[in-house]
Amino acid sequence: MNNKNESITRQEDDFAQWYTDVCLKAELMDYSSVKGFIIYRPYGYALWENIQHYMDKKFKDVGVENVYLPMVIPTSLFQKEKDHVVGFAPETLIATQGGKNELEDPLIIRPTSETLFCEHYAKIIESYRDLPKRYNQWCSVVRWEKTTRPFLRGSEFLWQEGHTMYETEEEARKDALRMLEIYDAVGRDLLAIPFVKGIKTDKEKFAGAVETYSIEALMPDGKALQSGTTHYFGDGFAKAFGISFLGRNNKLETPHQTSWGVSTRLLGAIIMVHGDDNGLVLPPYVAPTQVVIIPIQQKNPEVLKKAREYYEKLKAAGIRVKLDDSDKSPGWKYSEYEMKGVPLRLEVGPRDIANGVCVIAKRNDSSKMTVKEEDVLKEIPHLFEVIHDEMYKRAFRYLLDHTTEAHSIKELGEILDRGGYAKVMWCGERECEDKIKELYQATARCIPFEQNPFDDKCLVCGKKAKKVVFFARAY
Amino acid sequence: MNNKNESITRQEDDFAQWYTDVCLKAELMDYSSVKGFIIYRPYGYALWENIQHYMDKKFKDVGVENVYLPMVIPTSLFQKEKDHVVGFAPETLIATQGGKNELEDPLIIRPTSETLFCEHYAKIIESYRDLPKRYNQWCSVVRWEKTTRPFLRGSEFLWQEGHTMYETEEEARKDALRMLEIYDAVGRDLLAIPFVKGIKTDKEKFAGAVETYSIEALMPDGKALQSGTTHYFGDGFAKAFGISFLGRNNKLETPHQTSWGVSTRLLGAIIMVHGDDNGLVLPPYVAPTQVVIIPIQQKNPEVLKKAREYYEKLKAAGIRVKLDDSDKSPGWKYSEYEMKGVPLRLEVGPRDIANGVCVIAKRNDSSKMTVKEEDVLKEIPHLFEVIHDEMYKRAFRYLLDHTTEAHSIKELGEILDRGGYAKVMWCGERECEDKIKELYQATARCIPFEQNPFDDKCLVCGKKAKKVVFFARAY
Numbered sequence: 009m010n011n012k013n014e015s016i017t018r019q020e021d022d023f024a025q026w027y028t029d030v031c032l033k034a035e036l037m038d039y040s041s042v043k044g045f046i047i048y049r050p051y052g053y054a055l056w057e058n059i060q061h062y063m064d065k066k067f068k069d070v071g072v073e074n075v076y077l078p079m080v081i082p083t084s085l086f087q088k089e090k091d092h093v094v095g096f097a098p099e100t101l102i103a104t105q106g107g108k109n110e111l112e113d114p115l116i117i118r119p120t121s122e123t124l125f126c127e128h129y130a131k132i133i134e135s136y137r138d139l140p141k142r143y144n145q146w147c148s149v150v151r152w153e154k155t156t157r158p159f160l161r162g163s164e165f166l167w168q169e170g171h172t173m174y175e176t177e178e179e180a181r182k183d184a185l186r187m188l189e190i191y192d193a194v195g196r197d198l199l200a201i202p203f204v205k206g207i208k209t210d211k212e213k214f215a216g217a218v219e220t221y222s223i224e225a226l227m228p229d230g231k232a233l234q235s236g237t238t239h240y241f242g243d244g245f246a247k248a249f250g251i252s253f254l255g256r257n258n259k260l261e262t263p264h265q266t267s268w269g270v271s272t273r274l275l276g277a278i279i280m281v282h283g284d285d286n287g288l289v290l291p292p293y294v295a296p297t298q299v300v301i302i303p304i305q306q307k308n309p310e311v312l313k314k315a316r317e318y319y320e321k322l323k324a325a326g327i328r329v330k331l332d333d334s335d336k337s338p339g340w341k342y343s344e345y346e347m348k349g350v351p352l353r354l355e356v357g358p359r360d361i362a363n364g365v366c367v368i369a370k371r372n373d374s375s376k377m378t379v380k381e382e383d384v385l386k387e388i389p390h391l392f393e394v395i396h397d398e399m400y401k402r403a404f405r406y407l408l409d410h411t412t413e414a415h416s417i418k419e420l421g422e423i424l425d426r427g428g429y430a431k432v433m434w435c436g437e438r439e440c441e442d443k444i445k446e447l448y449q450a451t452a453r454c455i456p457f458e459q460n461p462f463d464d465k466c467l468v469c470g471k472k473a474k475k476v477v478f479f480a481r482a483y
Numbered sequence: 484m485n486n487k488n489e490s491i492t493r494q495e496d497d498f499a500q501w502y503t504d505v506c507l508k509a510e511l512m513d514y515s516s517v518k519g520f521i522i523y524r525p526y527g528y529a530l531w532e533n534i535q536h537y538m539d540k541k542f543k544d545v546g547v548e549n550v551y552l553p554m555v556i557p558t559s560l561f562q563k564e565k566d567h568v569v570g571f572a573p574e575t576l577i578a579t580q581g582g583k584n585e586l587e588d589p590l591i592i593r594p595t596s597e598t599l600f601c602e603h604y605a606k607i608i609e610s611y612r613d614l615p616k617r618y619n620q621w622c623s624v625v626r627w628e629k630t631t632r633p634f635l636r637g638s639e640f641l642w643q644e645g646h647t648m649y650e651t652e653e654e655a656r657k658d659a660l661r662m663l664e665i666y667d668a669v670g671r672d673l674l675a676i677p678f679v680k681g682i683k684t685d686k687e688k689f690a691g692a693v694e695t696y697s698i699e700a701l702m703p704d705g706k707a708l709q710s711g712t713t714h715y716f717g718d719g720f721a722k723a724f725g726i727s728f729l730g731r732n733n734k735l736e737t738p739h740q741t742s743w744g745v746s747t748r749l750l751g752a753i754i755m756v757h758g759d760d761n762g763l764v765l766p767p768y769v770a771p772t773q774v775v776i777i778p779i780q781q782k783n784p785e786v787l788k789k790a791r792e793y794y795e796k797l798k799a800a801g802i803r804v805k806l807d808d809s810d811k812s813p814g815w816k817y818s819e820y821e822m823k824g825v826p827l828r829l830e831v832g833p834r835d836i837a838n839g840v841c842v843i844a845k846r847n848d849s850s851k852m853t854v855k856e857e858d859v860l861k862e863i864p865h866l867f868e869v870i871h872d873e874m875y876k877r878a879f880r881y882l883l884d885h886t887t888e889a890h891s892i893k894e895l896g897e898i899l900d901r902g903g904y905a906k907v908m909w910c911g912e913r914e915c916e917d918k919i920k921e922l923y924q925a926t927a928r929c930i931p932f933e934q935n936p937f938d939d940k941c942l943v944c945g946k947k948a949k950k951v952v953f954f955a956r957a958y
Contacts, residue, residue, distance in 0.1 A: 038603060041560060042590065045553035047603055050618070053550050075528050078520035078639055079554070079592075079623060080576075085516060098582060101555075103592060105577040106638075107627035115517065117554075117578060117592070128513060128522055143525070148554060148622075152582035163581075164553055 016347075018285050023229040030279055031158040034288045034348050044156035044163030048272070051348065052159075054296035055275055056166060060146060062198050062294075063168065063270070066190050072142045072170060077124045079147070080115035085123050089248045092122060095215020099151045101163070117150040122216065122241075122267060125171035126249035129263075135254045136175050139263060142183075144170040159276035160233070160483050167271035173251070173263040177242070180264035181219075184240040187268040188221045191236040199274065200291035200399040201225050201281050202407050203235060204429070204478060206454030211441050214267075218242040224453045224478070226407050227280045230427015232453045232480035235277050238268035276483070281403050282372075288349025289372050291399050292392035298328045299388060300345045302338055304357030314361050318354060318384065325385055346371060351395055352388065372399055411478070413462050417447070420467065420479070424448045429480050433473035435466035443468050444479055453478045491822075493760050498704045505754055506633040509763045509823050519631035519638025523747070526823065529771035530750055531641060535621060537673050537769075538643065538745070541665050547617045547645060552599045554622070555590035560598050564723045567597060570690020574626045576638070592625040597691065597716075597742060600646035601724035604738075610729045611650050614738060617658075619645040634751035635708070635958050642746035648726070648738040652717070655739035656694075659715040662743040663696045666711040674749065675766035675874040676700050676756050677882050678710060679904070679953060681929030686916050689742075693717040699928045699953070701882050702755045705902015707928045707955035710752050713743035751958070756878050757847075763824025764847050766874050767867035773803045774863060775820045777813055779832030789836050793829060793859065800860055821846060826870055827863065847874055886953070888937050892922070895942065895954070899923045904955050908948035910941035918943050919954055928953045 016029035031037050036052030048056065064074070080103065087093050096119045103115040118124070129141060146168050153163050170187060174180040188205060195201040203223035213220035217239040225233045243262040246252075255261040282289040292298050299322055303315040315331055322329040330350075332341050338355070345353060355367040366384065369376045372395050379387050410428025414420035423430040430450070434440060441452055455475045466473045491504035506512050511527030523531065539549070555578065562568050576592040579585060593599070604616060621643050628638050645662060649655040663680060670676040678698035688695035692714035700708045718737040721727075730736040757764040767773050774797055778790040790806055797804040805825075807816050813830070820828060830842040841859065844851045847870050854862050885903025889895035898905040905925070909915060916927055930950045941948045 038606065040553045040599065041557055041602060042553060042555055045555060047553070047599075048551040050548035050550055054548075056551075057549065073525035073529075074532065075525055076523035076531075076623070076641060078515045078517060078522070079625070080517055080520060080639070082516055100582070101578050101590070102580040103576050103578040105579060105589075107574050107576075107629070114580075115576070124515065124522075127516060131513065148551070150554070154582070164555070166551060 016285070016287060019228065019283075026283075026285075027280060028158065030283055030287055030347075036275065036279070037158050042163070044153050046158055046162060046164075048166070051296060052275060055278065055290075055294060056272055058294045058296065059194065059198065059274060060168075063190070063194060064146075066193070067144055067170070070142075070186065070190070072144045074145060075143045076145050076147065077121055077128065079118050081118055081121075081123055082113045083116060084113050085127060086116050088123060088126075089216050089245050092216040092245075096120065096151075099153060101150045101152050118147075119149050119151045120267075120269075121145070121149075121169055122171065122245055123249075125267075126245050126251060126265075129173050129246075130249050130251045133173060133251055133253050133263065136256055136261075139173060139175045139253060140179065140183075141173045142170065143172070144168055157276075157483075159272050159279070162272075165271050165273070167269050169269045170267060172266045173246070174265070175253075175255070175261075175263060177264045180266050181240050184219070184221055184238040184266045184268065187238045187266070188223065188236075191223050191238070191268075191270055194270070194274075195223065195225070195235070196400065198291070198294050199278055200396050200403060201235075201277055202400065202404040204407070204454060204456050206456035206478070208237075208454055209441055209452045209477065211438055212452055214239045216241065216244060218244070222454050225277045225281060226410060226428060226480070227277075227483070228406070229280075230410060230481070232429065232478075232482040233273065233277050233280070234453070234482065235274060236268075236270035239266060241265035241267065282399055283349070286343075287347035289399070290349035290351055292351040292395050295349065295351050296328060297330045297345075297348070297350050298392065299330075299352045299354055300341075300350045301329065301331045301354045301356065302341050302345075303331075303333060304338055304355055304360075306333060308358055310361055311356065311358060315356050318356065318366065321385060322388065327388060352391060354384075370395060414467060414479075415463070417467065420444070421448055424450050424479070424481060427481075429453065429478045431462070432467045432477050432479050433461060433463040433465060434475050434477045435469055435471045436474045437466075437469065437471075440466055440468035448481075450479045450481050453480050453482060491760070491762060494703065494758075501758075501760075502755060503633065505758055505762055505822075511750065511754070512633050517638070519628050519636075521633055521637055521639075523641070526771060527750060530753065530765075530769060531747055533769045533771065534669065534673065534749060535643075538665070538669060539621075541668070542619055542645070545617075545661065545665070546615075547619045549620065550618045551620050551622065552596055552603065554593050556593055556596075556598055557588045558591060559588050560602060561591050563598060563601075564691050564720050567691040567720075571595065571626075574628060576625045576627050593622075594624055594626045595742075595744075596620070596624075596644055597646065597720055598724075600742075601720050601726060601740075604648050604721075605724050605726045608648060608726055608728050608738065611731050611736075613728065614648060614650045615654065615658075616648045617645065618647070619643055632751075632958075634747050634754070637747075640746050640748070642744050644744045645742060647741045648721070649740075650728075650730070650736075650738060652739045655741050656715050659694070659696055659713040659741045659743065662713045662741070663698065663711075666698050666713070666743075666745055669745070669749075670698065670700070670710070671875065673766070673769050674753055675871050675878060676710075676752055677875065677879040679882070679929060679931050681931035681953070683712075683929055684916055684927045684952065686913055687927055689714045691716065691719060693719070697929050700752045700756060701885060701903060701955070702752075702958070703881070704755075705885060705956070707904065707953075707957040708748065708752050708755070709928070709957065710749060711743075711745035714741060716740040716742065757874055758824070761818075762822035764874070765824035765826060767826040767870050770824065770826050771803060772805045772820075772823070772825050773867065774805070774827045774829055775816075775825045776804065776806045776829045776831065777816050777820075778806075778808060779813055779830055779835075781808060783833055785836055786831065786833060790831050793831060793841065796860060797863065802863060827866060829859075845870060889942060889954075890938070892942065895919070896923055899925050899954070899956060902956075904928065904953045906937070907942045907952050907954050908936060908938040908940060909950050909952045910944055910946045911949040912941075912944065912946075915941055915943035923956075925954045925956050928955050928957060
């Protein structure tokens with residue numbers, strides 16, 4: 009495909025610059041004057057809203073309730089769980105002045121809210137009848153990052169954080185896996201992104217968690233993007249915060265906890281997994297505009313009249329449609345909506361009207377077809393399915409083609425240099441994991457649920473291998 | 484009505500304590516360990532979500548787009564518009580440390596985002612073709628308050644803030660009034676709360692605004708509650724931030740600005756306007772649970788079966804329904820859902836089943852009726868209308884009964900001491916307004932759009948009166 013939108017860098021010339029160009033030119037975001045704090049422009053925010061609506065419904069279907077907790081955490085409260093502090097303290101933003109006075113207990117702008125949820129749960133959980141608690145909040149969090157990139161790593165980002173408490177370990181462990189399945193379904197059914205699902209190594213797990221599960225996406229530059237995590241906490245936080253309940257046997261027990269979150273990182277995944285040299289390519293079910301109607305020779309009043317008819321018809325059918333009847337040229341409009349990744353373009357001109365048809369162009373493969381006017385309402389939802397399927401399969405093919413067994417340290421380096429996942433047989437020792445990071449700046453992305461071992465020795469130390477691990481360089 | 488819920492203070496004994504009791508016992512909120520930063524519990528947050536969904540749709544219908552801007556404002560940026568700084572500086576929370584380093588330009592946690600929107604608009608507005616811009620964000624803001632009360636005055640609260648830019652003054656002025664009409668409709672159609680609409684005096688208007696409009700609700704303790712404001716800014720901020728556009732005549736022009744917001748204060752209004760000694764009384768269209776089903780003698784399997792039938796039927800009809808089949812007594816359940824203000828209670832027991840009926844009780848007036856099973860789906864939506872109407876009319880009657888013309892300074896004091904609005908003829912001078920505040924701790928709530936002057940002299944100075952102003956003590 010030609011690079012028609014010459015205002016953006018080509019992917020093969022500089023992938024990172026291509027990404028930034030698309031973020032800006034597709035008007036997804038803009039920079040503010042504070043590094044790492046971005047502006048979510050209407051088009052980017054609408055993407056996030058569509059993800060939110062989809063997920064919020066899934067959450068509520070499994071009994072999750074939304075709440076809102078404070079955006080500040082007293083330093084003294086934040087320090088209650090030791091691993092957690094060590095993990096987050098270096099990247100906190102701290103308020104020290106309120107209403108002209110110095111604060112005695114400075115306030116941390118929340119980087120995550122485990123401590124706040126635990127403090128609240130300690131107050132409201134008394135009996136097994138109060139369990140489970142499954143709370144979620146949609147909010148922004150702040151992590152003071154040195155290196156930031158739009159949507160991928162920000163000092164402030166939007167996310168949802170779920171925090172639960174269960175009567176038993178078994179229920180809590182199930183919850184962490186169930187929420188991971190919901191995240192996986194968001195990729196499969198909404199974003200057309202295949203994820204690798206698995207469990208994190210101890211080195212890579214969340215500060216304070218017993219176990220961390222993640223969904224990992226693979227970007228076209230060969231780097232992995234952690235796209236969502238769920239955590240089983242055991243009763244560590246609960247004990248630190250003095251949360252207990254009167255159990256069925258009339259004895260005091262400690263509840264078992266999980267948390268789980270996805271963030272606006274998912275926007276970064278959509279941009280990279282599907283985009284091309286003409287800009288964004290949006291999967292139809294998450295696209296803010298699913299169909300754009302472009303009138304050809306719109307000074308002809310019949311054309312604009314017909315374009316409006318199509319608009320009203322699609323809108324009434326619940327399709328997110330836009331009619332661009334501005335005085336810009338059709339060619340300019342084509343480029344613009346290609347850049348914005350609108351899945352379908354519907355063109356209608358005098359000759360089409362005479363023939364009782366319109367022309368529909370697919371963004372994802374640039375194919376065009378002529379559709380009878382009376383078939384449009386049936387054809388468009390069908391095309392959404394087709395496009396979604398094509399986009400998912402293309403991404404899945406890329407994932408398969410870039411997931412390779414490493415049979416030697418040297419081969420591991422070659423695989424990582426080509427980009428993608430290296431499957432590594434691993435003994436389970438931290439040292440071997442560290443060694444790979446040291447040699448190749450690659451991390452254990454996860455121990456995938458689908459194991460398929462291919463060797464019985466650890467790639468690094470040669471001792472007995474216990475697990476297949478996916479290593480990759482990562483965002 | 485008897486006070487059955489003895490766990491809460493009676494309104495007539497201590498209205499402020501009654502309010503706090505209801506906030507806590509109805510599980511709308513809880514306190515966190517930082518003063519003024521509350522926890523929105525599921526029931527309280529669901530109320531806010533219902534308001535959000537309703538308003539968000541109204542906003543989008545008039546072309547508003549959602550965005551998200553940073554939660555921090557560099558001190559240097561915040562100081563660009565002088566009146567604005569003077570208004571907000573004393574109540575800001577300031578972050579001075581990021582990732583262990585002192586910040587050179589400390590960051591103010593946003594108390595409102597005019598400055599951020601202006602900075603962004605300066606970058607993206609170039610031509611009249613880029614106008615209007617109508618952006619809104621749903622977020623929380625922080626104002627470091629000395630005296631705080633749940634929902635009414637918090638150091639952090641949830642709100643929406645709309646910020647617009649228009650080509651002409653006329654359009655911007657229209658916008659400020661149009662958004663006020665939307666707010667007024669939220670009261671009338673969703674919350675069953677009548678507002679007084681009007682314009683603020685110069686003394687009471689928003690820091691930096693040319694004009695501020697507001698909706699004011701009247702609480703049962705006789706105090707007014709400002710429930711939403713819209714502002715026309717002229718071009719003051721736009722000039723301070725260097726925002727200009729190439730006009731239709733090819734000359735550089737300055738756009739005209741508005742902003743508008745409502746907050747979780749609306750929850751405070753709902754609680755106070757409608758609540759009684761048994762707890763919350765929720766208007767049906769905003770209630771998280773609209774109908775609660777209570778089985779009577781639920782050990783009888785026929786009863787539970789029938790209760791579930793009702794539940795499924797109502798749910799399928801889109802009614803927000805809850806079935807309480809816990810092992811608590813019906814009496815306990817009645818109190819509980821009265822406290823939570825659920826508009827309708829549906830009781831079903833063996834005798835009802837035999838007669839092919841159920842019993843429906845209205846929370847707002849405690850009346851009960853027997854309804855044939857086959858009529859329930861028709862009757863309930865009808866009852867929602869009736870209840871909404873009764874609640875609105877009751878509140879409107881209270882408003883009328885507590886709005887009184889003041890013909891002398893002495894009478895003004897008496898009216899304010901009884902509680903409610905005093906209508907005051909006013910010359911327009913700040914001194915006279917200050918005098919009333921000094922004498923009676925009452926403020927000019929607004930200059931209502933419906934004027935109906937009743938005298939030609941200023942109540943305070945006796946000079947020519949220009950306006951009818953509503954004075955009241957206020958939250």
